[in-house]
Amino acid sequence: MKSIGKVSTDGLQISKWWYSGLQPIFSGEAGVGAEVEIKIDEVVRTINADSSGNWNYMPETALSGGEHSVVLTSQGSSIAFILVLGVENVDWETVNMGGGGVLPAVGTGLPTGLLLALGTFLMIFAKIGGVKKEKSIC
Numbered sequence: 272m273k274s275i276g277k278v279s280t281d282g283l284q285i286s287k288w289w290y291s292g293l294q295p296i297f298s299g300e301a302g303v304g305a306e307v308e309i310k311i312d313e314v315v316r317t318i319n320a321d322s323s324g325n326w327n328y329m330p331e332t333a334l335s336g337g338e339h340s341v342v343l344t345s346q347g348s349s350i351a352f353i354l355v356l357g358v359e360n361v362d363w364e365t366v367n368m369g370g371g372g373v374l375p376a377v378g379t380g381l382p383t384g385l386l387l388a389l390g391t392f393l394m395i396f397a398k399i400g401g402v403k404k405e406k407s408i409c
Contacts, residue, residue, distance in 0.1 A: 291358040293333040
């Protein structure tokens with residue numbers, strides 16, 4: 272899924288989204304011509320991605336304010352989340368905190384730095400101290 276209305280969801284996987292309207296437009300990408308199943312609460316609709324793999328879906332009628340269970344499925348993959356509709360139901364404190372985000376690809380550099388330092392130390396020690404070979408007389 273790329274967006275809910277004008278709210279970008281691209282690359283984010285969050286279990287709860289807030290949308291101030293009551294008739295959101297879901298947009299996303301799938302394989303060219305692939306079926307996309309949209310389940311909102313107990314209502315299931317199936318649409319097809321276009322020739323570029325893009326798809327859009329808007330419920331035929333406005334939904335009620337409050338929480339709705341949404342599941343999007345296509346080509347064996349699915350995402351599920353709670354969608355809270357209606358401006359009066361938006362948790363603005365959570366939204367403004369930016370509770371969702373893309374996690375960095377790596378953690379802290381401390382373990383990597385320590386391992387590099389240890390490896391460098393061992394290499395230097397091996398060159399200085401080295402292993403001495405004894406000559407044997409047969």
